[in-house]
Amino acid sequence: MRTRVVISGLGTALAGVSGPGALLGAGAPAAGPDPVSTLRGPGLRYKDRATKLALCAAERALRDAGLLDADGAVSDGSEKDGSGADRPDFGVVVSTNWGNVDTVCDTSATIRERGYAATSPMLLPNTASNVTASWVAITHGLRGANVTLCNGPTSGLDAVHWARNLIASGRLTRALVIGVEPVNAPVERLVGGAGDEGVPLLDGAVALVAEAEEAVLARGGRSLAAVGPYARRSDLGAAVSEVRRHETAPPGLWYLPEPPLGAVAPARPDQGSVPTHDLSARFGRCSGALGVLQCVAATAELVRTGHTSVLASAGHGTGPGRQGTGDDAAAALLLLSSSASGGAP
Amino acid sequence: MSVLITGMGAVTSVGAGVDDTFDALCAGRSGVAELRGFDRTKFRARHAYEIDDRPAPGADVPLRATGWLLDAVAAALRDAELPEDLAGVPVLVGTTLRELRSVELGWCEAAPFDPAELHFGTALRERFGADSTYTVANACSASLYALGLGADLLALGEADTVVVAGVDTITESTYGLLDRVYREAPESVRPFDRDRRGMLQGDGAAAVVLRRESGEYGTRAHARVRGVGLNCDAYHPSAPDSASIERAMREAYRRAGVKAGDIDLVLLHGTGTPLNDEAEAVALRTVLSGASRSPRMTAIKSMIGHTAGASGLHSLITAVQALRSGRVPPTLGLELPIEEVADFRLSREPATDPELRLAQVDSFGFGGLNAVAVVERMA
Numbered sequence: 001m002r003t004r005v006v007i008s009g010l011g012t013a014l015a016g017v018s019g020p021g022a023l024l025g026a027g028a029p030a031a032g033p034d035p036v037s038t039l040r041g042p043g044l045r046y047k048d049r050a051t052k053l054a055l056c057a058a059e060r061a062l063r064d065a066g067l068l069d070a071d072g073a074v075s076d077g078s079e080k081d082g083s084g085a086d087r088p089d090f091g092v093v094v095s096t097n098w099g100n101v102d103t104v105c106d107t108s109a110t111i112r113e114r115g116y117a118a119t120s121p122m123l124l125p126n127t128a129s130n131v132t133a134s135w136v137a138i139t140h141g142l143r144g145a146n147v148t149l150c151n152g153p154t155s156g157l158d159a160v161h162w163a164r165n166l167i168a169s170g171r172l173t174r175a176l177v178i179g180v181e182p183v184n185a186p187v188e189r190l191v192g193g194a195g196d197e198g199v200p201l202l203d204g205a206v207a208l209v210a211e212a213e214e215a216v217l218a219r220g221g222r223s224l225a226a227v228g229p230y231a232r233r234s235d236l237g238a239a240v241s242e243v244r245r246h247e248t249a250p251p252g253l254w255y256l257p258e259p260p261l262g263a264v265a266p267a268r269p270d271q272g273s274v275p276t277h278d279l280s281a282r283f284g285r286c287s288g289a290l291g292v293l294q295c296v297a298a299t300a301e302l303v304r305t306g307h308t309s310v311l312a313s314a315g316h317g318t319g320p321g322r323q324g325t326g327d328d329a330a331a332a333l334l335l336l337s338s339s340a341s342g343g344a345p
Numbered sequence: 346m347s348v349l350i351t352g353m354g355a356v357t358s359v360g361a362g363v364d365d366t367f368d369a370l371c372a373g374r375s376g377v378a379e380l381r382g383f384d385r386t387k388f389r390a391r392h393a394y395e396i397d398d399r400p401a402p403g404a405d406v407p408l409r410a411t412g413w414l415l416d417a418v419a420a421a422l423r424d425a426e427l428p429e430d431l432a433g434v435p436v437l438v439g440t441t442l443r444e445l446r447s448v449e450l451g452w453c454e455a456a457p458f459d460p461a462e463l464h465f466g467t468a469l470r471e472r473f474g475a476d477s478t479y480t481v482a483n484a485c486s487a488s489l490y491a492l493g494l495g496a497d498l499l500a501l502g503e504a505d506t507v508v509v510a511g512v513d514t515i516t517e518s519t520y521g522l523l524d525r526v527y528r529e530a531p532e533s534v535r536p537f538d539r540d541r542r543g544m545l546q547g548d549g550a551a552a553v554v555l556r557r558e559s560g561e562y563g564t565r566a567h568a569r570v571r572g573v574g575l576n577c578d579a580y581h582p583s584a585p586d587s588a589s590i591e592r593a594m595r596e597a598y599r600r601a602g603v604k605a606g607d608i609d610l611v612l613l614h615g616t617g618t619p620l621n622d623e624a625e626a627v628a629l630r631t632v633l634s635g636a637s638r639s640p641r642m643t644a645i646k647s648m649i650g651h652t653a654g655a656s657g658l659h660s661l662i663t664a665v666q667a668l669r670s671g672r673v674p675p676t677l678g679l680e681l682p683i684e685e686v687a688d689f690r691l692s693r694e695p696a697t698d699p700e701l702r703l704a705q706v707d708s709f710g711f712g713g714l715n716a717v718a719v720v721e722r723m724a
Contacts, residue, residue: 134712
């Protein structure tokens with residue numbers, strides 16, 4: 001039987017948002033300090049904004065899951081029985097579309113203006129799009145499989161899917177899943193160039209800890225929600241139908257995709273009597289962070305309300321992705337209450 | 346569970362197909378040439394392994410990487426005798442730099458570029474109707490990492506067929522930063538040679554079709570993927586950790602159900618970078634210690650450059666062709682091997698060995714991302 005995967009910790013790094021519970025409110029977030037202002041330590045100068053945001057959200061999710069000890073080191077309690085602090089079964093999955101666009105644009109512009117010698121060699125790793133996931137792994141000693149998905153509008157839900165697969169295939173016991181997008185001039189130009197001028201962009205990160213259910217139980221952790229069915233399909237309706245194939249009761253809430261980049265927003269899908277929520281209306285265009293943001297919000301919603309399930313969806317998939325025709329595909333994922341999953345309360 | 350490779354496609358600086366590329370590699374032909382893509386006055390380095398399909402000298406255009414990817418996937422489907430219809434078939438694309446060259450052209454030259462095309466799913470949907478696509482940005486181990494993820498999908502029963510691909514093109518930013526990092530600019534990639542100066546990038550794409558093992562496909566399969574090990578050093582953003590690489594190798598053997606001494610051929614990652622070559626050699630020496638014989642080894646970046654996210658699959662496809670043909674490409678430019686590989690069977694001359702059965706493929710990337718695959722010749 002397939003390993004059941006549950007969510008055991010949540011973290012946010014969004015200005016004006018105090019934590020996962022605050023994602024559920026309405027209206028624009030209140031003004032607040034930049035979350036990265038809490039970061040200390042060497043090497044910050046050469047970390048890009050996406051990496052700094054991700055490090056903040058990651059630390060909060062690990063702490064929320066009860067996986068950090070008093071010294072801030074990752075600990076699942078097994079150190080006490082002498083099995084050591086090695087983390088070969090703890091991985092990282094990051095979703096981001098615009099994460100390192102700033103490094104690439106700024107460096108190429110510097111080279112054209114002043115030549116290669118004017119660049120900083122410290123920025124070389126930042127040109128590879130996996131830099132954020134690597135820094136998270138280095139910071140917390142997470143030596144398991146480490147994956148970065150830059151997969152367009154569905155990327156965040158895809159990241160949760162791959163974290164689950166890595167656990168189900170026995171490669172990992174637990175994974176830190178992070179969705180992050182930074183705002184800077186190259187990102188604004190790139191996204192604005194798709195006809196999105198004036199549309200606010202999310203500048204932040206969210207994170208969750210996904211674990212094999214038996215691993216959470218073994219360490220006495222909390223199972224907040226279970227990762228249910230996932231599908232990626234050519235259009236939203238097909239993806240939603242697939243994940244709801246075996247469901248008899250409607251979800252308690254449906255998180256809708258954000259509008260396609262540069263395209264006319266498609267008609268809202270028929271949601272029946274299910275209440276819907278578009279997180280991008282409150283937080284701005286979330287791109288690769290959206291699916292993880294939805295899962296973090298959905299988990300908080302399940303804990304708060306006692307719903308049986310919450311539906312997350314990203315990408316409309318109404319076309320091959322060219323301007324005016326929509327996204328390349330759609331993804332849907334059901335989050336189930338921990339009691340429905342049989343997990344610990 | 347092992348899976349079958351039933352189709353292969355590749356594009357490199359030395360060939361526009363799998364066979365062209367392998368013949369060139371076995372002949373010791375290099376794709377290195379004077380830099381053609383960028384303004385040479387801005388760099389000290391002068392060489393790269395480019396696919397020069399730009400419309401005119403100095404006139405770069407967006408989406409060249411996407412074009413190679415589509416060519417490689419189409420070739421792999423043809424080879425697997427499958428139609429160009431990937432609806433419902435997972436496609437995993439490993440890449441270091443995605444379409445970031447197009448982003449550079451947009452930022453510096455205002456070249457038109459739709460950000461929806463930064464991930465490869467957009468083009469794969471348009472060309473093949475693919476709707477289950479994943480752009481896996483796992484640095485220079487990306488396509489071999491994707492191979493592991495794709496094999497997992499088959500093992501978990503989530504698909505019967507998976508396409509795994511890799512693609513990269515040279516970006517101005519990475520080329521310039523590499524130039525900034527090395528003490529002297531390399532003129533070619535010389536893996537494991539004492540006089541190696543560092544890595545030069547290569548353009549290219551590769552793709553394979555994977556199918557769950559069954560009698561139906563066994564007759565026309567090229568090789569069997571026995572196991573893929575994946576891990577992360579969690580150590581340094583650019584310096585590799587040989588102990589972690591060793592763990593990835595042992596994980597691949599464990600999943601494949603083989604011992605280090607069973608390996609007949611190793612396709613080395615071999616970037617020609619001092620730290621990388623040394624870490625890989627130390628890890629290999631450790632896992633092979635006690636083995637009764639040393640496997641043959643080769644490093645093809647000496648001829649196609651570092652094709653980054655595609656490099657793992659380029660090595661994998663070369664390994665499969667070596668298993669099938671008994672021909673082993675040379676490691677070009679290897680004059681004086683470093684001490685760590687002194688007793689390895691690594692040669693600058695092509696070799697012939699019809700007894701090859703099991704091959705190990707190494708692929709490592711920035712951030713300490715390690716992927717090691719074990720592939721087996723069909724009986």
